[in-house]
Amino acid sequence: MPDVDTRVPVTVVTGFLGSGKTTLVNYILSEDHGKRIAVIENEFGEIGIDDALVIDAEEEIFEMNNGCICCTVRGDLIRILGTLMKRRDKFDYILVETTGLADPAPVAQTFFVDEEIRAQLRLDAIVTVVDAKHLALHLFEEKEEGIENEAVEQLAFADRVLINKIDLVSEQELIQVENQVRSINAGASLVRTQMSKVDLDWVLNAGAFDLSRILEVDPEFLGDSEHQHDQSVTSVGIEAEGPVNLEKINGWLGWLLVEKGVDIFRMKGIINVENSENRFVFQGVHMLFDGQPDRAWKPGERRVNNMIFIGRNLDRDELDTRFRACLVK
Amino acid sequence: MSSEVINELQFSTQPLCRTDDYVTSIDFSFDGRFVGSASVSGEASVHGLDANGIVFAAHTGDTTRIRFSPTAHELATGGIDGAVRIWNLSGVLIAEEVRKGWCNDIAWRPTGVEVAGVVGRSVVRVLSNGFNGVKHQELDATGECVGWDSDGRRLFVGAYGVVLMFQGDARAIREYPWKGAPLVVRISPDDKWIATGNQDSSLHCWKVSNGSDLQMTGFETKVQHIAWNESSRFLANASFNVISLWDFSGKGPKGSRPIELTGHTSRIVGIGYLKTAPEILVSAATDGTVCLWRPTAKGRSLIARHDTHLPLSALAISPQSSTVAVGTDEGEVFLLDIAGIQQTVTT
Numbered sequence: 001m002p003d004v005d006t007r008v009p010v011t012v013v014t015g016f017l018g019s020g021k022t023t024l025v026n027y028i029l030s031e032d033h034g035k036r037i038a039v040i041e042n043e044f045g046e047i048g049i050d051d052a053l054v055i056d057a058e059e060e061i062f063e064m065n066n067g068c069i070c071c072t073v074r075g076d077l078i079r080i081l082g083t084l085m086k087r088r089d090k091f092d093y094i095l096v097e098t099t100g101l102a103d104p105a106p107v108a109q110t111f112f113v114d115e116e117i118r119a120q121l122r123l124d125a126i127v128t129v130v131d132a133k134h135l136a137l138h139l140f141e142e143k144e145e146g147i148e149n150e151a152v153e154q155l156a157f158a159d160r161v162l163i164n165k166i167d168l169v170s171e172q173e174l175i176q177v178e179n180q181v182r183s184i185n186a187g188a189s190l191v192r193t194q195m196s197k198v199d200l201d202w203v204l205n206a207g208a209f210d211l212s213r214i215l216e217v218d219p220e221f222l223g224d225s226e227h228q229h230d231q232s233v234t235s236v237g238i239e240a241e242g243p244v245n246l247e248k249i250n251g252w253l254g255w256l257l258v259e260k261g262v263d264i265f266r267m268k269g270i271i272n273v274e275n276s277e278n279r280f281v282f283q284g285v286h287m288l289f290d291g292q293p294d295r296a297w298k299p300g301e302r303r304v305n306n307m308i309f310i311g312r313n314l315d316r317d318e319l320d321t322r323f324r325a326c327l328v329k
Numbered sequence: 330m331s332s333e334v335i336n337e338l339q340f341s342t343q344p345l346c347r348t349d350d351y352v353t354s355i356d357f358s359f360d361g362r363f364v365g366s367a368s369v370s371g372e373a374s375v376h377g378l379d380a381n382g383i384v385f386a387a388h389t390g391d392t393t394r395i396r397f398s399p400t401a402h403e404l405a406t407g408g409i410d411g412a413v414r415i416w417n418l419s420g421v422l423i424a425e426e427v428r429k430g431w432c433n434d435i436a437w438r439p440t441g442v443e444v445a446g447v448v449g450r451s452v453v454r455v456l457s458n459g460f461n462g463v464k465h466q467e468l469d470a471t472g473e474c475v476g477w478d479s480d481g482r483r484l485f486v487g488a489y490g491v492v493l494m495f496q497g498d499a500r501a502i503r504e505y506p507w508k509g510a511p512l513v514v515r516i517s518p519d520d521k522w523i524a525t526g527n528q529d530s531s532l533h534c535w536k537v538s539n540g541s542d543l544q545m546t547g548f549e550t551k552v553q554h555i556a557w558n559e560s561s562r563f564l565a566n567a568s569f570n571v572i573s574l575w576d577f578s579g580k581g582p583k584g585s586r587p588i589e590l591t592g593h594t595s596r597i598v599g600i601g602y603l604k605t606a607p608e609i610l611v612s613a614a615t616d617g618t619v620c621l622w623r624p625t626a627k628g629r630s631l632i633a634r635h636d637t638h639l640p641l642s643a644l645a646i647s648p649q650s651s652t653v654a655v656g657t658d659e660g661e662v663f664l665l666d667i668a669g670i671q672q673t674v675t676t
Contacts, residue, residue, distance in 0.1 A: 058471065060470060060471055060489065062489055062509075062510040062528060062529075063508055063509075064528070064529040065508060065509055065529045065531065065546075073528070075470075075471065075489060075510055075528070076471065078528070079431065079433070079471075083369075083391055083409065083431075086350070086351040086353065086369045086391070086642075086658065087350060087351065087369055088349075088350045088351065088369075088658075088659075088660075114528075114551065115549075115550045115551070115569065116550075116551075116596070
């Protein structure tokens with residue numbers, strides 16, 4: 001890998017209908033950032049900005065027969081991104097806006113599975129826009145057996161969450177909304193917005209999928225205290241000091257991907273491997289996994305294993321116990 | 330990488346033509362006298378081997394495919410504007426059909442009377458006599474690829490989850506289902522097999538007659554290029570920088586391992602058998618190399634490798650001579666003469 005990642009970054013914008021996704025995209029396009037941006041979205045909005053290209057997408061989902069039962073990709077995105085990257089005048093940035101009902105997994109997995117896309121583009125972050133006034137309504141909407149609640153999934157996959165339309169709710173309601181978001185996804189960064197107006201550096205080039213910039217998980221969010229609702233999608237954080245045995249941790253990762261991959265939406269973490277001077281960093285989407293040795297531990301740095309899992313029906317004790325069994329005694 | 334002395338190919342350092350951007354597709358006319366290219370710029374080009382020719386605006390947005398008629402001096406193009414067009418060699422439009430979506434693939438009926446293409450979720454048929462009247466068919470998913478059998482009686486269309494067989498202009502008469510996304514479909518020259526290269530790094534084959542199927546997996550990347558040899562015995566497929574060759578003789582390739590051809594260092598952009606020396610397979614890759622292979626079950630198979638030092642993007646093989654054309658991601662087209670290599674091979 002070259003030192004400087006020259007791949008074109010892609011931000012995925014998700015959120016329920018009416019949350020302010022298109023407003024965010026329009027806001028990004030209209031700001032003076034000097035970037036040539038291509039937008040891939042489902043319906044053409046009111047976008048007519050110079051130097052921006054808007055492409056209509058169809059959200060066509062392909063299941064992949066690659067031994068991973070939950071692996072799906074967006075066939076239309078593969079075609080569109082493949083075509084964009086052939087152009088001599090390449091875009092500096094790509095935004096993908098999904099429909100309100102979209103499951104973010106196929107979009108994220110597209111960037112792991114297709115090697116041509118992977119070689120030329122990098123998934124920068126998944127940004128989810130939330131309507132502060134109506135979030136609870138969507139989160140607790142009764143779904144038929146086996147049908148996913150897309151609002152929950154969109155939060156579970158997020159790296160960045162815009163709590164939008166804050167002018168329509170009270171401070172108390174806002175705190176409640178933030179707690180609801182964190183109880184599903186303790187790893188995402190939150191910001192309060194009106195009209196989706198946000199610091200562009202916060203949503204563009206966030207580097208949330210960059211292994212070398214794996215976020216230090218804030219343990220404050222990882223306690224059980226945030227569990228206010230009986231819900232199946234939660235975050236589990238593991239923090240443990242001490243080195244792990246390489247062979248055992250490989251076995252643990254294998255178990256995790258095969259047995260829990262279907263239920264894990266996102267995971268990322270830092271591992272302290274025995275006899276290694278470097279941190280090992282990893283991330284994953286369902287059964288797709290990306291891991292590599294990272295920078296060296298600094299002198300005096302606490303060598304802590306630190307990771308977060310966001311998913312469905314996660315058993316905190318099981319994950320924690322099995323991980324701790326890998327620690328060198 | 331082979332350490333053996335590999336033959337050098339003759340290579341014209343002058344481009345045959347230039348378009349403004351990445352060459353997506355390239356083809357020879359049936360008589361080998363003309364080369365056409367399609368460009369991300371929306372242009373198409375037609376040139377004689379003497380470099381006389383034209384570059385013209387064929388589509389709004391990328392031209393995705395260019396294919397010459399198998400019987401006449403006409404060519405067809407497809408573009409992301411949703412159009413499938415037939416042109417004469419002067420770039421004059423003869424016929425067109427436009428549908429919603431992008432044109433992902435086109436193929437001439439071997440009789441030369443029509444071009445079939447997939448545009449979005451439509452199967453489009455354009456008649457070369459300029460008359461309109463062929464029924465279009467709708468698909469459940471975006472059409473990815475099209476191919477005809479040898480005499481042009483049956484059309485095969487690949488879309489997510491299925492290959493459909495059409496006969497005449499009626500509805501699909503047969504479905505070859507399989508849960509995967511085909512990127513390329515090729516019918517064996519003896520019309521016995523359908524083969525697809527797929528997004529999920531696999532190759533899938535069905536017997537045309539009874540639909541029984543075979544699946545080859547374990548490739549490093551998606552399979553975008555496949556080619557049958559003239560006798561239908563061998564099926565070659567490219568996945569990233571490796572070509573795999575499957576033997577369909579006897580009991581067929583079920584349970585067997587392929588012959589693997591390695592020599593390229595990056596993504597292969599095209600493979601095909603030479604018409605004038607049908608035992609030789611040609612391949613080109615983004616690393617700039619063009620390789621000639623004479624695969625046998627044992628022994629040496631790479632017979633020539635030439636580094637063009639160009640960022641190659643497309644490959645075409647003349648049906649009449651020892652000439653190969655390559656396109657680049659800068660929009661240029663170059664010719665390579667491989668006559669010397671054929672002499673080496675036959676002596």
